[in-house]
Structure formats: C-alpha cells, structure tokens
Amino acid sequence: MKRLLDVLREDCRLTGTKEGCGEGECGACSVIVDGEVVNSCLIPVCQVEGSSVTTVEGLALNDQLSPLQRAFLEYGAAQCGICTPGMLMSAHALLLRRPHPIRNQILEAIAGNLCRCTGYTKILDAIAAVSSGNINKPDQSE
Amino acid sequence: MQKFEYVSPTTKEQAVALLGENWGDVEVLAGGTDLLSLMKDYITTPRRVVNLKGIAALSGVRYSASGLRLGALATFDDVLSNTAVRRNYPAIWAAVEGVTSPQIRAMGTVGGDLCQRPRCWYYRAGYGLLAKDETGHALVPDGDNRYHAILGHNSGAYFVNPSSLAPALIALAAKIGVYGPKGARQVDAAEFFRAPGGDGEREYQLSPNEIVTEVLVPAPGGMKNATYEVRQREALDWPLASASVALKLTGRNVGAARIALGHVAPVPWRAGAAESALVGKAVTEQTAAAAAEAALADAKPLSRNAYKVQLARVAVKRAILAAAG
Ligand SMILES: Cc1cc2nc3c(=O)[nH]c(=O)nc-3n(C[C@H](O)[C@H](O)[C@H](O)COP(=O)(O)OP(=O)(O)OC[C@H]3O[C@@H](n4cnc5c(N)ncnc54)[C@H](O)[C@@H]3O)c2cc1C
Ligand code: FES
Ligand code: FES
Helix, strand or coil: EEEEEHHHHHHEEEEEEEECCCCCCCCCCEECCCEEEEEEEHCEEHHHCCCCCECCHCCCCCCEECCCHHHHHHHCCCCCCHHHHHHHHHHHHHHHHCCCCCCHHHHHHCCCCCCCCCHHHHHHHHHHHHHHCCCCCCCHHH | CCEEEECCCCCCHHHHHHCCCCCCCCEECCCCCCHHHHHCCCCCCCCCEEEEEHHHHHHHHHEEEEEEECCCCCCCCCCHCCCHHHHHHCCCCCCCCHHCHHHHHHHHHHHHHHHCCCCHHHHHHHHHCEECCCCCCCCCCCCCCCCCCCCCCCCCCCCCCCCHHHHHHHHHHCCEEEEECCCEEEHHHHHCCCCCCCCCCCCCCCCCEEEEEEEEECCCCEEEEEEEEHHHCCCCCCCCCCEEECCCCECEEEEEEEEEECCCCHHHHHHHCHHHHHHHCCHHHHHHHHHHHHHCCCCCCCCCHHHHHHHHHHHHHHHHHHHCC
C-alpha cells in the first residue's frame, strides 16, 4: 500500500513534502486535504480519492513565491529546512482561516510541526510578518 | 507494509460483514493516525483493511435534552468546535483539547481514540502486549518503564491505556455503542476496557467482528465535571497522568462523585476509594488532597516511574478542585 506521502513524492515527484518520523509526531509531511492540515504519512492514498490536496509546491503562483514563503526567507525561518514545507502548510492553513492571528494562535497552529533547528522564534516572526503585511514585495526580495 | 485488500463500505452492516473471526486478520481504519504506524512497523499485518470513513451514519456530534451523542467517526476537531460540549462537558472538552497537534485533531476520531493500541515501546518494537522476550521473561519490570503503569499491573500487562477521552467518559457515566453481526449493544464506558492476557486479545470488550458506532453521554443533570492532565511536552505527546472528575453537589457537599485516572494503568482507572473519600464532604484543598491520596493508596510503581504517583495525585486533586470551582 502507498501512503499519500509516497504517492506525492515518488509518483507525482513532488518532493517538497518531507518524511520525518512517519508516525504523526513531527509534521514534516503536512499537506492540506480539503482545507485541513493533515499528516500525509498517516493516510493510505485510497482514502483521499476525490479529495483536493495542496502541497508546498502549490503555494507559489506563476513562479512567484507566496508572501508566506518570502517571509520565511526574509526572517531566516529555515535552517536545515526539513520542517519548512510542513511548517508552511500549517501556517498557510492558519492564515486562510484567520488572516490576523495573535501569537498564541500561531503557536497553536504549528503545535503539530517539530523544528529541531530554529527554536521557533524566527518562524513565529515570519508568520506574524505576513499577517501584519510587514514583508518586502516580490521584486525586492532576494 | 504487507499487502492487503482495501474495502470501503457505506453502511455499518456491510462493514461488520467484512470483519474477521480473529483479531488481526482484518483491521478497521478510521483516521489512520494509529493504524498506519502499527502497519508500517508490522505490529499488525491484516489481510484486509475496512475503511469506516465512508459510513456517514457514524459521524457527527449531537447534543439534545437526553444528552450527547458522539459518532465514532467524529474527529477531535468536531468535538472541540461544539459549544454544547464546551459548556456542559468540560471534562470531555479539556481531554480533547489536550491533543495539541492540529493534524491529529483533524484526523483522529472518537472511536479510534478509544480503540488505539498501547504506546508501550516494547509493544511497538514487536515484543507483544505483555512485552516478553523469547524465553517468556517480562521485560518491563526491570526495563525502561518510566512511562508504564503504576496501578493495576498485577495481571502482567504493564502498558498504560493511551486514551485521553476514556477517563472523561467513565467519569460522566457514558455508554459505548457497539455494532456486530448480532446487532447493536451498549457497554458502560467503565466496563469497556480490559487488561489483555496475551497477544491474541485486545484491551477492550469488542469481538473481532464488532465496531464502535457511537458514544452516548447522559445529560449533565447538574454534574459538574473537569479533566486535569499532567504532560511533559505540551505538543505531540500523551499525558503522563490525567484525571477526570464528575461531581454532584448537594448544597456545599458532594452528593455523588465519579473519578477516573488516565495513563496510569492498563485500563482507564476508576478510583472508587477517592470517590468514597469525597462523598458527604465539602470540596476544599484538604478534602481534594485526601481523595487524591486515597486514589493512589494502592499504587505499585515500577523501578523507574515512582514520580508518576505524585503526578497522578496532583491530577486528581486539581481535577476535583476544577470540577467544584
Ligand atoms: C503525535 C501524537 C500525539 C497523540 N496524543 C494523544 C493524546 O494526548 N491523547 C490521546 O488520547 N491520543 C493521542 N494520540 C492518539 C490519537 O488520538 C489516536 O491515534 C486517534 O484518536 C486514533 O483515531 P483514528 O481515527 O486515527 O484511529 P485509527 O488509527 O484509524 O485506528 C486506531 C485503532 O482503533 C481501531 N478503530 C478505529 N475506529 C474504530 C471503531 N469505530 N470501531 C472499532 N475499532 C476502531 C482501529 O482498528 C485501530 O486498531 C496521539 C497520536 C499522535 C500521532
Ligand atoms: S513524517 Fe508524518 S508526521 Fe512525521
Ligand atoms: S529548520 Fe531544521 S528542523 Fe526546522
């Protein structure tokens, strides 16, 4: 049997989604299924028949990184980067639901995503910056 | 993962007809947050997996004058977003809120929470529910037992029941709806769990061809209730100890009490001695502490988990104070 994660990475060649623990304990494999963030390592692919799945590859539009992705770059919210795609998906789902979250709501939204490198502060800053519009325009980033 | 047949019925009748006579032959799939890990690690190797998610009748959270119905497929998010649960059953609400990962909350279900398998690391590493080596020697008593049972392990099962929901349901005198080839039946939540005698058995009172369909919680009827959990990490982990309490106050005094502990024994642990200690008394720091003392009076910690006794006492005391408060 293939998990949603295996199909995304191996069949669709969408390798943005990562595998950390494979058991629901790290969130590296997070994707959005029908509007909800889930762990793709815990879903048999047959269970998402007919569902809409968004991976980190779906955040950029016309080769332009999304504001959230730019904020992660700008604020140094990624170090090794293994947690980053999952973190982005959790943050993306939060901002769709709640464009201006308070810090505690951001913390709760990423509670299922483990980061071993950053200490989370830069990640929180980056997400908060998107909600307050405090990031550079695409042409200025780099 | 071993190959298996995947079936997705749309009624409970179809589902139970697809189940097997022996445990492990066929597995039931709900949110998959536990089953997928068990299958990936070859702890279970079913020949068929029956997906329940297509059975609409098993979902939903409904509150009415007669009480609360949680469908077996209701997710943690479904329970948390229900304002009637928050208002009338804070013991349930707090237990579910403790499951902090938004991903697990979106996927995990009520039925799956009750039927999830133990997280004992010997069991998950393939040593079986009773965690024995090839000579039959029990590994837990002198092994790494820091998260294991402090009560109720004389049967030889040392794991702790992992369900956060179960103690709250027991405190609230809920019933668990079960469906099988002989039709529907109900089991008291307090009777649903059991310590298994070996790997051919399960930790709950189901036959291999039965499923959980719903949980029915009586109307609160003035029962004040609360859950208190002690956790090492706030996210991505199970509690080290928890307690759920339901109290009926007559005037200032406790007329009736139901107290259940989680994560301390192979079954959710009903604390009868603590209930008796509290009845007839007003709830104060002192009476709550005395009830907590009574709840843990029979505790038999293992070599590395004596600390859990005090954590469990704290959970009982604070849950009593929260319920009364
Ligand atoms: C990182 C992490 C943290 C967690 N923290 C907590 C916590 O703090 N507290 C807590 O209680 N849980 C916790 N869990 C466990 C989680 O709550 C359970 O895995 C989840 O509730 C199981 O539901 P599911 O629908 O995903 O079940 P599945 O994985 O689909 O099934 C689990 C088991 O139950 C059986 N089953 C499922 N539904 C039924 C049914 N209707 N009838 C009969 N059998 C059924 C399956 O056959 C399987 O054996 C955590 C899990 C993870 C990964
Ligand atoms: S890889 Fe899925 S949660 Fe860790
Ligand atoms: S950047 Fe390395 S785990 Fe988060």
